[in-house]
Amino acid sequence: MLESVEGTHSPSICTPLVGKNHKELLTELADILLKKPDIIEWRLDFYEEIQDMNSVLSAAKDIYENSERTPILLTVRSQKEGGQPISLSEKEVVAILAEVCKHPYVAIIDFEVSNQPDHIRYLREVSKENNKKLVLSYHNFSFTPPKAEIFKSLFLAEFYGADAAKAAVMPQNNQDVLTLLEATREAEKELSIPLITMSMGGLGAISRIVGWMYGSSVTFAVGKSSSAPGQVPIDELRKIIQLTKKVTDPESNPFHQIGSI
Template identity: 45%
Template sequence: MRPLHVHGRALPMPAVCIPLVARQADALRAEAAAAGARGPDLLEWRVDFFDGIGRTAEVVALAAELRRLSGRLPLLFTRRSVREGGQPIPLDEAQVLALVHAVAAAGAADLVDIEMASDPVHIAAARDACRAQGLGLVLSFHDFDRTPPAAELLERFRLAHRLGADLAKVAVMPRRKRDVLALLEATLQASEELPIAVAGMSMGALGAVSRLAGGEFGSALTFAVGQAASAPGQMPVDGLRAALAVLRRGSAG
């Protein structure tokens, strides 16, 4: 089981991430400062929520400012597409890639999330941009309708590794309790098989246990609510951290 590394430093297993989802710059600044005070291990800027996403220079400067305001927490820069649960934005895929390049070139984030369903050429370009600046690459897959079989989920993790990810992320929606087991099974197998960090999460109320206990099955990352959730089933960060502390003490024997 491999933890997530940021600039060579291993984060706790699992690392707790708070998403930033405000639409205006001043609200984002306040959200980052408040989130940093809650003690997460990193923040995620869901830039698809940001009304100014088309203003590249402002996005780059704001990303760097969010890190400073949070107390220098690592920042994961994410544009989530509509097809995988994100917000509509006024940019096409080539413009999104250009934005990622600008953020990476400026060293304004520490990790970048790209969806595995993206054009392979865009994935390769984002991977190269991250490598050039020492940023981590997260390759992600989301299904808000169902949970594919465990074998299919495992193949998603493997695909992320083949495409050059530093962390493979799979998030799916359960319709029954056995779907949560399928997600945890695939996450555990991927963590034992692959030489990269993995993150698996089952969304919604049924999948809440995966956000608490996912680390015991090899998941290197979990998401918690600071001021607002970015996906169904995320828990308040204070409760999640308290539960993780109890689980870690129990696991330590």
């Protein structure tokens, strides 16, 4: 689920669930499950009744009971990091994540590493107490920061005790995509937790396909609706990753045995 790929194994494929209400969520979930994702990310910031804890718990319960044991990742993405506008404060978001953690409905929660340290530490404590995984994430929908800054965000996630570190950035050119991949590769060598990284948009789509070769353990794909620019339909992504593995594996690719031409 959240394991280091060490550059050799296929990444887990996560698909977003972005329904605005209870009915939409279950309809979307049924469509997504046909494509057999490894993880489903419920983007709670899309949910119209996010302020109603009872509604959130009811929806979480139904998603869990209909998920066919697919692990659920719960995310409330902030608007500053690419999420939907919501009227909740960071403290209120923490309260929602903490409450859902106390139930069996989700396996993983996502929280942004730029949030208040006290909130991060509290969610780390609550998630551990309830046997949930914590992903600490960083998103930049405007540009790709320098490699050192991407690495710093991943390092901070490990520093706070996260189970995985995530970084998603927006490229302006091909070099930006390479910057993200290089940061991933260096972080994989230095850090001990799994990484989830991607370059977004059309330019960055290649990182969703080959990111596992640099150390990214999870890639995001479209199940029914996209939650970020550049996501590839899950069926196509799975085929492309398998083809990439085949042609880069010396034992399975006959062209590796021919030598230089």
